[in-house]
Amino acid sequence: MRYLLMLSTDGPAPAESIQRYTVELIRAGVLLVGEVLADDDGTHVELTFGGPRTDADLQPLSPVRPAAVWIVQTSDRAEAVEWARRLPLGRGRVEVRRILTGAADT
Amino acid sequence: MVERERTAADRAAAEAVEAVWRIESGKLVAGLARWTGDVGLAEELAQDALVAALEQWPEAGIPRTPGAWLTTVAKRRAIDGWRRRERLDERYAALARDLEQQDDDDPAAVVEEEIQDDLLRLVFVACHPVLAPPARVALTLKLLGGLTTEEIARAFLVPVPTIAQRIVRAKRTLTAAHVPFEVPDRAEYPERLASVLEVVYLIFNEGYSATAGDDWMRPDLCQEALRLGRVLAELTPREPEVHGLVALMEFQASRLPARATADGEPILLQDQDRTRWDRILIGRGVAALARADRLVGSRGRGPYALQAAIAACHATAPAPEDTDWEEIVALYGALAALQPSAVVELNRAVALSMAYGPEAGLDVVDRLVLDGALESYHLLPSVRADFLLKLGRAAEAEEEFRRAAAMTGNERERALLLARAEEAARA
Numbered sequence: 016m017r018y019l020l021m022l023s024t025d026g027p028a029p030a031e032s033i034q035r036y037t038v039e040l041i042r043a044g045v046l047l048v049g050e051v052l053a054d055d056d057g058t059h060v061e062l063t064f065g066g067p068r069t070d071a072d073l074q075p076l077s078p079v080r081p082a083a084v085w086i087v088q089t090s091d092r093a094e095a096v097e098w099a100r101r102l103p104l105g106r107g108r109v110e111v112r113r114i115l116t117g118a119a120d121t
Numbered sequence: 122m123v124e125r126e127r128t129a130a131d132r133a134a135a136e137a138v139e140a141v142w143r144i145e146s147g148k149l150v151a152g153l154a155r156w157t158g159d160v161g162l163a164e165e166l167a168q169d170a171l172v173a174a175l176e177q178w179p180e181a182g183i184p185r186t187p188g189a190w191l192t193t194v195a196k197r198r199a200i201d202g203w204r205r206r207e208r209l210d211e212r213y214a215a216l217a218r219d220l221e222q223q224d225d226d227d228p229a230a231v232v233e234e235e236i237q238d239d240l241l242r243l244v245f246v247a248c249h250p251v252l253a254p255p256a257r258v259a260l261t262l263k264l265l266g267g268l269t270t271e272e273i274a275r276a277f278l279v280p281v282p283t284i285a286q287r288i289v290r291a292k293r294t295l296t297a298a299h300v301p302f303e304v305p306d307r308a309e310y311p312e313r314l315a316s317v318l319e320v321v322y323l324i325f326n327e328g329y330s331a332t333a334g335d336d337w338m339r340p341d342l343c344q345e346a347l348r349l350g351r352v353l354a355e356l357t358p359r360e361p362e363v364h365g366l367v368a369l370m371e372f373q374a375s376r377l378p379a380r381a382t383a384d385g386e387p388i389l390l391q392d393q394d395r396t397r398w399d400r401i402l403i404g405r406g407v408a409a410l411a412r413a414d415r416l417v418g419s420r421g422r423g424p425y426a427l428q429a430a431i432a433a434c435h436a437t438a439p440a441p442e443d444t445d446w447e448e449i450v451a452l453y454g455a456l457a458a459l460q461p462s463a464v465v466e467l468n469r470a471v472a473l474s475m476a477y478g479p480e481a482g483l484d485v486v487d488r489l490v491l492d493g494a495l496e497s498y499h500l501l502p503s504v505r506a507d508f509l510l511k512l513g514r515a516a517e518a519e520e521e522f523r524r525a526a527a528m529t530g531n532e533r534e535r536a537l538l539l540a541r542a543e544e545a546a547r548a
Contacts, residue, residue: 044347045351090140094144096137097137097183117379117397
């Protein structure tokens with residue numbers, strides 16, 4: 016089963032810890048994707064659907080915002096959660112979401 | 122109401138412990154194997170630690186460094202056990218002193234690199250050629266995959282006691298043969314590594330093209346093999362065929378979502394919906410093949426890398442008509458030079474016909490027939506029939522389709538071939 020781990024923090028993610036963590040995932044053979052999100056100049060582009068027009072607006076980043084994402088291949092959610100638990104951070108929040116794939120049980 | 126909640130919480134706690142086990146067990150067994158010099162004993166000690174974890178973690182919570190906790194518990198229990206049985210000879214006395222001197226505040230004193238070294242030793246021992254392939258497979262899945270005996274039995278559609286016995290005997294064989302807990306020396310290394318790759322690919326193929334049972338595909342096994350292969354790639358980063366095998370498995374696994382209809386009917390590669398191919402895995406396959414090529418160059422490719430390169434041709438073609446068949450012909454030629462086999466020749470014939478026309482393919486197939494190769498392999502007459510039909514030799518094609526239909530044990534396959542025979546008859 017495939018899971019998305021999304022880390023949100025109130026600042027840039029500590030690069031070295033993130034890097035070491037990602038290497039652990041690679042060595043365990045479970046990492047499919049691992050990326051750090053750029054803070055750029057503290058803004059992001061936001062589009063909202065549903066109104067008469069869909070504008071793309073430059074917005075400031077929320078105080079707590081996505082900082083990094085990983086996609087892991089695990090036997091079940093418990094394993095993905097255990098991997099999330101191992102993030103070497105003192106602060107932050109991780110969302111664990113299952114990814115729908117085309118194949119059964121993969 | 123309270124009863125039901127407790128059970129659900131218990132199950133969640135047990136699942137969490139099992140998840141830690143899957144992540145840690147290989148490293149745990151490897152470290153204990155180096156400590157005791159005995160893989161079988163290491164596995165028993167690890168199981169003891171798991172029992173302790175299942176007892177204590179649901180209440181106390183999962184420790185900060187579960188691997189260190191498990192290692193410490195396993196070692197303490199080993200020492201206690203030896204003390205009680207009064208088997209405290211010099212060697213165990215030394216281990217006991219070692220353990221007592223260890224800094225309690227830093228149980229994770231084992232360096233990351235040492236863990237990697239131990240894992241590699243365990244891989245080579247579990248895949249030792251003194252064991253028959255089924256034993257190597259079972260032992261690898263148990264010790265490195267962290268699978269239970271039941272899970273292994275289910276995966277291979279074999280009774281649980283059979284697997285249990287297989288594992289017990291394998292451990293005994295390793296002890297009796299005095300297999301050291303070491304990485305093989307330079308002279309033996311290539312053969313021993315080949316044995317490891319064979320085990321991993323065996324596991325993958327059991328899941329990818331299983332011959333027995335209702336589910337001809339078992340994706341869990343493919344994922345397990347892929348994980349083992351990826352772990353191995355990090356343990357032996359300078360081995361090109363390891364990356365070659367990983368690349369091959371990534372490409373093949375990328376097609377899993379497209380290989381069967383909703384009813385479980387197989388779909389041929391050229392007919393698969395390519396939008397269902399897994400692009401993440403295709404990307405990983407390309408990267409793994411590139412790693413292999415950076416090490417030995419594309420001319421130095423071994424059999425796994427060559428097969429991966431062939432798979433890459435298909436994986437990177439947006440539609441069947443975009444396939445670089447000439448490249449595939451060249452790759453099969455290189456593969457035939459390294460590992461000549463009738464099956465490779467047959468595949469080369471198909472590629473030749475796609476690149477240069479059915480006459481080119483027929484030449485190769487006719488030679489195979491003359492050699493008496495693949496006498497009971499229904500794909501030979503089936504492929505030959507296909508070429509004959511394309512050349513307008515319909516009567517001969519019909520005969521070959523019927524011959525192929527008679528040779529296959531698979532009902533669906535037979536029906537398909539007979540249908541093609543009828544088509545040829547009408548042509």
